[in-house]
Amino acid sequence: MVVPKDLKYTPTHEWIRIEGDRATVGITDFAVAELADLAFLELPARGAVVERGERFGEIESVKTVADLIAPLSGEVLEVNGAVSENLDLLSDSPYGDGWLIRIRMRDPSEVESLLGAEAYERELEHKGA
Amino acid sequence: MTMLLTALHPAHEEAGAQLVDFHGWRMPLRYRTIADEHHQVRRSAGIFDLCHMARIEIDGADSGGWVDHLITNDLGAIAVGQARYSLITNERGGIIDDIVVYRLPRSLFIIANAANRTRVIRWFEDHKGTRRAAMRDRTMELSMLAIQGPLSAEILGPHLRCDPPLDSLKYYRAASGTLFGVEVLVARTGYTGEVGYEVFPPADQALTIWRSVLQDGRIAPIGLGARDTLRLEAGMPLYGNDIDEQTNPLEAGLEFAVKLEKEAAFVGRDALRRIAAEGPSRRRVGLRILGPKVARHGMSILDGDRVVGRVTSGAPSPTLGYPIAMGYVDAGSTGGRLDVEIRGTRVPAEEVPLPFYSRTRRSSGRTRRS
Numbered sequence: 001m002v003v004p005k006d007l008k009y010t011p012t013h014e015w016i017r018i019e020g021d022r023a024t025v026g027i028t029d030f031a032v033a034e035l036a037d038l039a040f041l042e043l044p045a046r047g048a049v050v051e052r053g054e055r056f057g058e059i060e061s062v063k064t065v066a067d068l069i070a071p072l073s074g075e076v077l078e079v080n081g082a083v084s085e086n087l088d089l090l091s092d093s094p095y096g097d098g099w100l101i102r103i104r105m106r107d108p109s110e111v112e113s114l115l116g117a118e119a120y121e122r123e124l125e126h127k128g129a
Numbered sequence: 130m131t132m133l134l135t136a137l138h139p140a141h142e143e144a145g146a147q148l149v150d151f152h153g154w155r156m157p158l159r160y161r162t163i164a165d166e167h168h169q170v171r172r173s174a175g176i177f178d179l180c181h182m183a184r185i186e187i188d189g190a191d192s193g194g195w196v197d198h199l200i201t202n203d204l205g206a207i208a209v210g211q212a213r214y215s216l217i218t219n220e221r222g223g224i225i226d227d228i229v230v231y232r233l234p235r236s237l238f239i240i241a242n243a244a245n246r247t248r249v250i251r252w253f254e255d256h257k258g259t260r261r262a263a264m265r266d267r268t269m270e271l272s273m274l275a276i277q278g279p280l281s282a283e284i285l286g287p288h289l290r291c292d293p294p295l296d297s298l299k300y301y302r303a304a305s306g307t308l309f310g311v312e313v314l315v316a317r318t319g320y321t322g323e324v325g326y327e328v329f330p331p332a333d334q335a336l337t338i339w340r341s342v343l344q345d346g347r348i349a350p351i352g353l354g355a356r357d358t359l360r361l362e363a364g365m366p367l368y369g370n371d372i373d374e375q376t377n378p379l380e381a382g383l384e385f386a387v388k389l390e391k392e393a394a395f396v397g398r399d400a401l402r403r404i405a406a407e408g409p410s411r412r413r414v415g416l417r418i419l420g421p422k423v424a425r426h427g428m429s430i431l432d433g434d435r436v437v438g439r440v441t442s443g444a445p446s447p448t449l450g451y452p453i454a455m456g457y458v459d460a461g462s463t464g465g466r467l468d469v470e471i472r473g474t475r476v477p478a479e480e481v482p483l484p485f486y487s488r489t490r491r492s493s494g495r496t497r498r499s
Contacts, residue, residue, distance in 0.1 A: 036147075037163040037354070039445035040421040040452070058472075060423050062163040062354060062444055065472070084421075 001124055002029040004095055008111065009120035012069045015095060016114060023072050023111075026099045027059070027090070030124055037062040038087040043100055048076045050103060052110055057100070072110045074103035135180035136272045136335035144350060151353060152243040154181040159352040166355035167447040170321055174278030175351035176342055183246035184271050184329065187253075188236035189262030196237050197393035199256055200230060201378060201401070202386050204393070207232045212301045212316055214386050217249060218397030222377040222404060225252055227368055229318060231303050238314070240273070240327075242368045256396065272335035276342065277325030277351075277359075279488075284345050285326060291315055295326075309341045320356065322363030323488055358444050361453060364415060364484030370426055371413065371441040371455055377401060380409035380457065382483070411438065411457045414464060415483040418443070418452035420476040424469040430456055431468040431475065438462065440469060446485060453485050454478070 003009070008016040013031035017024040032038070040060040050056045050070035057068040080099050083089045090098035105111075115123065132155040141148060146157035157178065159166060169175050187196060197204040202215035212231040216224050226245040231238040241249045246268060253264055276285055282295055289295050291306025295315070298304055303316035311334040319325035330338050342348060357367065366372045366381060378387050379401060389402055418424050423445055430438040443454030458464065464480035 036159070039164075039423065042421060058422075060421075060445065062358060062447075063158075065423065 008114035035061040074105045078102040136332045137178040157352040159354045163354035164447040166351045174280040174348040177275040179273040181243040183241040185239045191260035192262040203388040203391035222397040222400035223374040272332045277321040321359040362486035382413045416454040416478045422471045423452045424454040429470045
């Protein structure tokens, strides 16, 4: 399982790239592999407000649907339109072209509650990944 | 509870299939992605392990009367070498199982759902009376494989000898023959909406046949995940989802398999005659979901503010590129534009005729963009 060192993570398999007060959010290689058969993706609109710990969208595979959980609170500045049209971007490049939303963080101290790469890897080990 | 393993289990493990527990059997859900396997069957060919299905043989002097008394279709109209889809119904006309019945030279052969194997056997035994007949559960000694897809005849042809020959075996006909030298029953039946065959080798030969078929690079193994999306596109009901003992064949749109006027009185006939006379209170429909969400079993179907029905099966359609669903709506509902409640959101849908996909009718379906 690929777990880039420079990113932050959540136990619900979102990754976060922090740049100043901006955060780019996506889902990890592990999450994509678990879902396997990606079918549809629902993302919020630009300008929407997301709240840490709450659902900001969903991803549907043939057999199941999974909520996307916001790792941080803030305003959605950008939504990746390309990935909704082409879910292969998500399977091929979950940390790159498969990014999902970019937000302006409302409360940068929330970053402290995110997992580092090693902590996330330990989470995956517990799952037997 | 330990799961039963099919004769093909070693092959599934070798292939790295994702295995799931399915009605007492450990079965392959998928080997690659469900969408890839689905497209494989529509475009080329796939081979399915169907050993979990029940294989029951009935013979004896009174076997015909026994079976005809318990199935909705007319056994008398099934000639040797023919097969027919049928329902087994209870006294209220509720569906105990959907089956395929084959008339073989010396016996009747029934394929029932894995979920209902015990129930069907018990039902037959309870209704045997003093008839001179015997029922044998051959599920363990025979295996069952399906080869489905436009190239299936081309792939099997060189290796399958049967009488009549494979290229003249008509739909819902069965023949005995040999496949890679192994004696098999072969039938032109299937659950995918493509041309295909179901073969029944002895269980101890199944693995050899599986591996031999897969020598041909044009065919690949297909799991239960794609089996479900294929049959859904073909508008075929799945027992437990779309039909159950609280559903009658008439509301399920399966009246083609119900012969109310056949000579043999069958269990459920009187109830079904009443339902036919009054008209069923609900009807099975196909829905195209007009939004990027998948409707699934149990979700409500609304017409304006009224709940008019429920979804019984749903999935993204790999071939058509949009989510599709089957369900039931009140008979009085005029269909057209409806809504489905999907996880708290009202999603527009429209009723569309079944099947969603037909290989003979090139419909408006488009393939997925990505």
